Amino acid sequence: MSAQYGAGNAPHPPELRPLEAGDPQRVGDFTLLGRLAEDSAGVVYGAHAPRGGHAAVRVAAASLAADPGFRSAFARRASAMRGVSGVCVLPLLAADPDAGPPWLATAYPAGPTLRRRVESAGPLTRDALFALATGTAEALAAAHAAGLAYGRITPDDVVLAADGPRILGLDAAGGAGGSLFPPEAQGSAGAEWASPESAAGAEPAPGADVFSWGCLVAYAARRRHPFAAGGDTSDMLRRIRDGRPDLAGMPDELSPLIEMAVAADAGARPSAESAYRGLVAFASTDDTAHIATPDLGDRLRGVLASHWQGVGAASSDEAAWAAATASAGTASATGSGTHAAQSGPAAGSAAPAAAPAPDEPSGRRAGALATAVVTACSMAGAIAIGVGGYLTAGSFAGEAGAAPSASQSASSSPAFGTAEEAVAGVVETLRTAAGYRAVDEVDGGDAAAAGERREYVLATLAGQEHFQSVTERGSPEEPEAGSVARIYSPESDRLISREYGGGVEGRYYASATGPDDGAAWRLSRKAVLAPFQGLRESMDVAERIEGELNGTPGLHVSGTFDGAVRTESGQQEFTDAPFDLWVGVDGRPLRLAYTAGGQEHSWDYSGFDGLDSRICGVVEGVPDLERAYLVPTRAGTACGDVRPVVEEYLAIPPEEQQAAGYVAEVGEWTCRMDPVPDGSAATQGASADVGACYRGPIGAAERVDLVELQ
Structure with a gap:
């Protein structure tokens, strides 16, 4: 697509295409600047917000707008989204479920997508990667706390704004009344970023978001997908199902957390809140355990202030949106070509959120451009076209304020949660x-x-x-x-x-x-x-x-x-x-x-990775019984010491054992069968012992028993 159009042929954001015949020029109080994308769920428009800043607008497709069930679910989702906010969250600006067709507005940042940044400039630095992981984990935790989930996130859904990363495309499925959009609108794009359960058709869930998050962080660190091993997409999906990631080259302090995040078993993954808290704690010099998750916002701002400089949107990104706004000024003033949804919020609907005044804390770095997205698409539909956003306003993050400096603590991994x-x-x-x-x-x-x-x-x-x-x-x-x-x-x-x-x-x-x-x-x-x-x-x-x-x-x-x-x-x-x-x-x-x-x-x-004392496994070749269990009588007796001794003893030819009365010395150990085998397991009686090896002569205090448990 061309990045040039409009008045004076000024450069415009590369993701923004000209409006088409029949497109509205306003939705509510938002002035449309161009098209970002479209699918069967609706159209996403670039827009200018009523209180300043740049935006994008999506209007639901007429086929969905005619369904009363869709409108009801849409209203529930908008209500849930109002309960979410955070430093790296795109807040809900406005929603009108009763408009014809309905629409929904969330903030949209200027900046390159993660894919565009990594493919053009290479992997992120260690500091930038840590900031990316922390900011996006906070956004996920905020959504999950409100009962919302994305289900699948790709590098095209993460925008690197000037003041931190943002995630586009939050879906309310499972958290606000079920999926709003038809299967054909959800598509299969980005399947390699989906968790095994999502790929199998499961509803969007927090665990699936964490899987995508882990894949994105690994991709940003190395410029390759963690399950890409030189094969085709089908091979990659097979490795995802089998849980075989390649994390070579990941920073040591992040690798354990990311390995858990991309586990094939959803139950083995950490929660987004756990990952977020662990990352913040890792960057803090003091104990953050007593700080509630919603109050960690200033800590995250400190991480971004220290590690995000020069990573996100460049001046050209913001200038492109400004040029698009300027070229649309005349058309927006006329109000011509308005859509039915332009009349403003209906009674009882959400009014557009006021932009912060210049002297109000906004949580954004000075000079960062406040932008917005107006969208009424599903998470899956948004992912298929690479735009959209359901991150919203509420009370998740702490108030903006002076950000403390961030530094690495003595802990060797940020993988701990609450x-x-x-x-x-x-x-x-x-x-x-x-x-x-x-x-x-x-x-x-x-x-x-x-x-x-x-x-x-x-x-x-x-x-x-x-x-x-x-x-x-x-x-x-x-x-x-x-x-x-x-x-x-x-x-x-x-x-x-x-x-x-x-x-x-x-x-x-x-x-x-x-x-x-x-x-x-x-x-x-x-x-x-x-x-x-x-x-x-x-x-x-x-x-x-x-x-x-x-x-x-x-x-x-x-x-x-x-x-x-x-x-x-x-x-x-x-x-x-x-x-x-x-x-x-x-x-x-x-x-x-x-x-x-x-x-x-x-x-x-x-002993979680294998016992080295008390019960030392099974040995074969025991006379009369074929097998027995090795059980040292003392806790300090190591399995690695006694197993070779017993195996060497049992390897002695039967005729030699019999001739010696089943007693033999093996190094410093003395082994015997007791009672002496007679070809019948009935010899044992009530005893479960079939023999023993003593460290020293028979009767020494330290020994390992051969025990029959069948």
């Missing part, structure tokens, strides 16, 4: 993990519990979940009598137990029945989940700090919560228990400490 989101993520991790090890050091309370050490282990072996609970009294090196270890497989309902301590190592014996209620609670996910469920339901956060725990980046949250603990006398409820929680950047728990019921609890968590 304390509530961190706890919810931990609950989901523990609920779905294939394995973990949680250790609860207990002190105080019941005499029997004083100095007690409780371990809860989950291992998935041969496709089945196996739970182990270990209760040690006294020191781990010299446990007292009454210490007990249990292993339970819910699928086979088989329970084995080993009592030890007081100088007795003990053997594993199978129970004729499953665990009782108390043991069953420990031999499940419930024991480990319980404190986090209490935190999720009742947590009162006093402090949120990002830092490190023993060299591991983490989020530290402290405060009080309500819950219940199990004691020897039963379950005891508590209230206002003080707690300290550390969560890793991957959302997994690191440590939880709290005092409740007269007991001090200190939990540590590990």
Whole structure:
């Protein structure tokens, strides 16, 4: 399209084309300057706003305007949009659902699209990329807080204004009465920027927006789509469905967050608010946990003031819109060719929002051009044509004011969200993990519990979940009598137990029945989940700090919560228990400490990527049984040390084992089968032990048992 038309052949915005015969020259109080785009949902016009600034106008198609259901949904959407605002949000200016045809106005920025900027000038700098990610995350969070979602966002839907990024094309589907537009208006353009669920036809949802956002940030960082690997579009879509992004070249501090954002599973993605808060916290030198999300506006302005200089609209972008306005001056003054919608807002409809006076804070950098879009198109339709906007006014962002300077904090990643989101993520991790090890050091309370050490282990072996609970009294090196270890497989309902301590190592014996209620609670996910469920339901956060725990980046949250603990006398409820929680950047728990019921609890968590103690997996080739499980009797015995020993022992030819009475030395270890195999599994009786390897001579304190669990 030509960028030249109008009076004096002055340069006009490249996205603006001349009005066509039959087009109105005014809609409400907006003067039309040209066409931006059109589809079956309506026409988008460039326009001049009544209080100054440049705009674009879209009028709904007559076929939609004749549908009463469309008008009703349109009005609900406009109402929802009035509840949204933010530093990088395009506010709703006016809407008239009763006009013929209806129309809706939102702010529209002058500036290049993200695609135009990246394709012409290359990837954004690290600072500009951080500002882009933060500003667009805020816009998404604002929309989601009002129940609105885009569903799909492309690089053509992000405009780089002089004072920060803006997103075009917010759809109210799912948040204000369902999708307003027919399928043919929504199209399939930009499918490579859609989440797997959106591509499959799901309604627009916040998780889909976060997926698109992650793809856009990755594209801006490297000038290539995160799922483009040299193949065609079908290959790219396949990689999206499989969750195989290529994020090589992403800045280290952003890469973990973007990797989560583009996960194939919508449930694994962070919320937009979580991403926004994490990015703001990362750029702040103080703790922002106590600041409500709507009040972080000044922090975002600080990020933009520090990192956005020279990134957005150039003077030529603003001059082009000014030229278009000047060339339309005579025509707009005549009022000729007016459309039925020109008569101004109908009774009860929204009046155009007043532009801020020169001495009013506007949240825009000095000299930035205030612009507007008037649109009545769907998100999908807007994406198909690259224009439109449903970002709106309300109360999301804080008031404009002096922006604090932004600097990078000591945290190594901005991937943390709110304390509530961190706890919810931990609950989901523990609920779905294939394995973990949680250790609860207990002190105080019941005499029997004083100095007690409780371990809860989950291992998935041969496709089945196996739970182990270990209760040690006294020191781990010299446990007292009454210490007990249990292993339970819910699928086979088989329970084995080993009592030890007081100088007795003990053997594993199978129970004729499953665990009782108390043991069953420990031999499940419930024991480990319980404190986090209490935190999720009742947590009162006093402090949120990002830092490190023993060299591991983490989020530290402290405060009080309500819950219940199990004691020897039963379950005891508590209230206002003080707690300290550390969560890793991957959302997994690191440590939880709290005092409740007269007991001090200190939990540590590990083993999510594979256990290295307590349950060391399955070994094959066990005489009479074929396979057995490796179970070290001490927590400090590493699986990586004992597995090679046991495998070497079992690899000894059967005739050599038999000749030696099934006793053999393997390095510093001594292994034996006990009882001696006789070709029948019935030899075991009630014992679940089939052998052991001792670090030293037989009878040494440290050993690994071969345990039969079938």
